[in-house]
Amino acid sequence: MINAFEIRGGKPLKGEIVPQGAKNEALQILSAVLLTPEKVTISNIPDIKDVNKLIELLGDLGVEINRLSKDTYEFSAKNINLEFFQSQTFKAKGGSLRGSIMIVGPLLARFGKAAIPKPGGDKIGRRRLDTHFLGFEKLGAKFVYNPDTNFFNVDATQLEGTYILLDEASVTGTANIVMAAVLAKGTTTIYNAACEPYLQQLCKMLNRMGAKISGIGSNLLTIEGVESLGGTTHKMLPDMIEIGSFIGLAAMTGSEITIKDVCYKELGIIPSVFARLGIKMELRGDDLFIPAQESYEIDTFIDGSILTVADAPWPGFTPDLLSIVLVVATQAKGSVLIHQKMFESRLFFVDKLIDMGAQIILCDPHRATVIGLDKKYQLKGIEMTSPDIRAGVSLLIAALSASGKSIIHNIEQIERGYQDIDTRLKALGADIRRL
Structure with missing residues (x-):
């Protein structure tokens, strides 16, 4: 029995989603x-x-x-x-x-x-x-x-x-x-x-x-x-990694999404890192509203040099969201250097994104430079396999934004960390089915 998701991407989503417990x-x-x-x-x-x-x-x-x-x-x-x-x-x-x-x-x-x-x-x-x-x-x-x-x-x-x-x-x-x-x-x-x-x-x-x-x-x-x-x-608190994933999903697919009950004060630096990628968001009570955006532009450092996003122990940026930031950057306007300090081989899934048409230079096991396509060239759907939980969800987000059909195998990896993910995305209007 194959256990895979079939996704037809390229359509904006809309609605409310509740993050699971952490x-x-x-x-x-x-x-x-x-x-x-x-x-x-x-x-x-x-x-x-x-x-x-x-x-x-x-x-x-x-x-x-x-x-x-x-x-x-x-x-x-x-x-x-x-x-x-x-x-x-x-x-x-x-x-x-x-x-x-x-x-x-x-x-x-x-x-x-x-x-x-x-x-x-x-x-x-x-x-x-x-x-x-x-x-x-x-x-x-x-x-x-x-x-x-x-x-x-x-x-x-x-x-x-x-x-x-x-x-x-x-x-x-x-x-x-x-x-x-x-x-x-x-x-x-x-x-x-x-x-x-x-x-x-x-x-x-x-x-x-x-x-x-x-x-x-x-x-x-x-x-x-x-x-x-x-x-x-x-x-338990809501899962901040899921919240970050949904912020990225909204931006990549040009969707209007409200993430419910996010415990905003516990999210630390996460919202501001996504804001530096050009993603707009608005706090309404304790819900995070992400408006639909035609395009989003990556900030630079004050002296004009390329933005670097790196992970660090809390209150720094969590390594679990770097794969999401990397995917989201592929459709942004501008460039960013992703520096994964804590784990080797967490960036190796970028070959799948390159196959989809993303412009990424893998510098070494820890660093990747992403040159954003500014949504001028849509990613294209491919067949791929999820290597770990976070890369799996990043590929899922890429597939939802891509044109055509994608198939993601080894979705057990995704389901180790995300509950009923297909059902919850369907409720937002995603075209995703389990094979």
Whole structure:
């Protein structure tokens, strides 16, 4: 059975779209339910593969799960089965889901032990997990890697607070270490901590559960260990990557789109980066209105030199939206240099855009120069394969703006991060169908 999208592009869309809950926040927040035997209720959970796999994994571990509505679940981690770690099921499920690393911190904190298979996930170059492991080791955990089973076994009978300077401001690394430290003995200080809104959400939720975390929103977190944590309720933020994708989609297709309930103050620099590409937008209450634009012109730096858009740890621009910016720039007026610092090989999907008629020079694995076509030459539809979540959506946006028919294969990659994407785009008037 082929699993692909067939898209007939080149028509403007119109309407309202509601962003899903944030995928990257979900993986942290869901893991945190393991920190307490009490009930935790979480709403605005996105219904996507990576998140559903993690919920299933929690169930296998013995967490009682009660689905209250499409996006709201109740979790109770009273009876955790620690033997499950040694099972083949865990090896298969944990290994296929990069997010499974996130359960290690909470389990170490509460039970003093955990195991993790070598993780899988996206093909976007090296993604190290050293930050997680080094943080746990500083807190007193011991790792034993078994090359025969491909498992890391972790023992942390007594975690003790300490000073940790992270080698990189890893979001998942910071979250995992925070979850391990909340129940450790004494005070933990994490410097060069990630400070993304998703991480702030996690820290606020933990504080509501009884943790003592200060410095939230800065890169210096102080955590005073407590004896135990209680239950809470938590609502997740909308997915900022989806919001950015929809801004780009509106511009590329010349559409008038309203993105509902965006939690604007949590979007940081994202709207202003798209504004520098010449995209107009208007905040109406907490909705973002994007008017239909005939054309949009890329800004230059003050001295007239070519604009560079680069990713950086928050509050810098998120690497997850660089592929979107790159695609949107292909139809802008002017040129831009895209500099992907954090991941190798995330720009390799540009060959597909070049096949569609885009003018892009791939300088090296990290940099691409885009010469905008100013919508004078429409991209043309082709058959292509999605390499990872974000590139997949970028290609989807390109296909919706292109003339003729496009087919995108390997859409499982897109669906790992975007729920019901075809249905939601159809509601805006997109001609997209599943093969």
